[in-house]
Amino acid sequence: MTSLDEFLQSQLPAALELLRQMVGINSFTGNRGGVNRLGRFTAESFAPLGFAAEFMPSTNPGYGDHLVLTRPGRGPKSIAMISHLDTVFPPEEEVRNNFRWQPEGDLIYGPGTHDIKGGTAMMWLVLLALRERAPAVFDAITWKLFWNSSEEVISKDFGDVCRARFDAGTLAALVFESEGRLGVERLMVIARKGRVTWRVTVTGRGAHAGSKHRHGANAAVQLGLTLQRIAALTDYSRELTFNVGTIAGGGVLNRVPHEAVAEGEMRAFTPEACAAGKAALLALAGPGEIRAVADRFACDVQVEILSESRSWPRNPATDRLAELWQQAGVELGIPVNIEQRGGLSDGNQIWDAVPTLDGLGPWGDNDHCSERSADGSKVPEFVEISSFVPKAALNTAAILKLAEQSVPERSR
Numbered sequence: 001m002t003s004l005d006e007f008l009q010s011q012l013p014a015a016l017e018l019l020r021q022m023v024g025i026n027s028f029t030g031n032r033g034g035v036n037r038l039g040r041f042t043a044e045s046f047a048p049l050g051f052a053a054e055f056m057p058s059t060n061p062g063y064g065d066h067l068v069l070t071r072p073g074r075g076p077k078s079i080a081m082i083s084h085l086d087t088v089f090p091p092e093e094e095v096r097n098n099f100r101w102q103p104e105g106d107l108i109y110g111p112g113t114h115d116i117k118g119g120t121a122m123m124w125l126v127l128l129a130l131r132e133r134a135p136a137v138f139d140a141i142t143w144k145l146f147w148n149s150s151e152e153v154i155s156k157d158f159g160d161v162c163r164a165r166f167d168a169g170t171l172a173a174l175v176f177e178s179e180g181r182l183g184v185e186r187l188m189v190i191a192r193k194g195r196v197t198w199r200v201t202v203t204g205r206g207a208h209a210g211s212k213h214r215h216g217a218n219a220a221v222q223l224g225l226t227l228q229r230i231a232a233l234t235d236y237s238r239e240l241t242f243n244v245g246t247i248a249g250g251g252v253l254n255r256v257p258h259e260a261v262a263e264g265e266m267r268a269f270t271p272e273a274c275a276a277g278k279a280a281l282l283a284l285a286g287p288g289e290i291r292a293v294a295d296r297f298a299c300d301v302q303v304e305i306l307s308e309s310r311s312w313p314r315n316p317a318t319d320r321l322a323e324l325w326q327q328a329g330v331e332l333g334i335p336v337n338i339e340q341r342g343g344l345s346d347g348n349q350i351w352d353a354v355p356t357l358d359g360l361g362p363w364g365d366n367d368h369c370s371e372r373s374a375d376g377s378k379v380p381e382f383v384e385i386s387s388f389v390p391k392a393a394l395n396t397a398a399i400l401k402l403a404e405q406s407v408p409e410r411s412r
């Protein structure tokens with residue numbers, strides 16, 4: 001019998017060929033047809049492993065179908081794996097920047113090579129290894145694989161699709177977003193920040209900038225003051241950050257602006273920090289200090305919350321999963337550590353339904369970038385070929401440990 005590494009190495013060319021074909025299908029979130037083509041291709045690719053497909057329409061009709069693949073097992077336990085179909089690259093951008101499948105040495109550049117089609121190829125490789133190395137376990141477990149059609153726009157309905165299919169025997173949900181790296185350590189993701197997006201609208205009073213300047217209440221000046229206060233709410237000691245993202249206001253230069261608007265976001269790891277940040281933001285609403293000199297007419301500051309994505313705080317169920325990966329790492333000689341990451345993933349939507357671990361994908365970098373400059377200062381998204389086999393071995397070994405666990409008792 002060959003070693004796990006040798007088996008994975010022998011299957012790597014097939015996994016990379018699968019990845020090449022997936023990267024060749026543009027699946028920008030807004031490209032509904034492309035996302036659905038990739039969904040069908042993915043279902044066909046996993047069918048030989050015994051998976052049956054279900055396509056779930058998105059609640060937003062502009063997005064493609066979510067994909068659910070299931071392989072029923074003989075026993076009561078199930079394991080969920082999570083990825084997504086979409087990328088952030090519109091077809092025109094791929095053409096404009098000649099951004100396509102480009103292997104160079106140990107790296108492969110291309111849209112989604114890392115985020116997250118490389119993660120889907122990793123899922124395929126790991127399931128192949130489980131079937132080959134531990135057929136009894138592979139057959140005993142019910143495998144449920146989920147692909148979000150619209151993860152990059154944080155579609156909330158995907159969480160419901162997953163939650164409806166988790167059952168009392170679900171041991172874990174494993175998210176195949178990219179691996180973190182710190183030196184030689186591979187970092188599993190055990191928490192992710194929540195995100196609140198906001199808009200501040202200042203209403204002032206317009207006036208002729210030449211003849212009636214004293215009658216104006218300058219909305220742009222008030223917005224500037226308010227935004228300074230928002231920026232000052234960032235508290236790195238609590239991992240609470242505010243970002244002013246866009247700013248607009250005024251119209252022509254000979255008029256005191258009557259309106260100015262800014263939008264941005266706030267992030268934090270715990271529900272408490274999110275709530276505190278949100279409260280501090282909302283407290284900035286009300287009359288501003290910028291007033292018309294003529295009659296003390298004050299600018300008015302409005303604060304709106306545009307969207308909220310829950311935080312995935314550090315929690316014991318996730319920590320227990322991370323320990324299995326660390327144990328497997330010790331046995332395989334692969335240093336494994338943990339990280340709390342600022343960006344969102346589908347883990348934010350499901351972590352409190354079943355124990356969830358993220359970062360099971362291969363290593364790469366420059367996600368969401370498509371430009372390349374001749375001087376090397378701009379490099380597009382890529383995945384590292386040599387990261388697949390060790391990470392697949394780690395995932396396989398850890399999942400075998402997970403499969404031995406008894407079904408968790410959950411208070412619902």
Ligand SMILES: [Zn+2]
Binds near residue numbers: 084151177
């Ligand atoms: Zn992703």
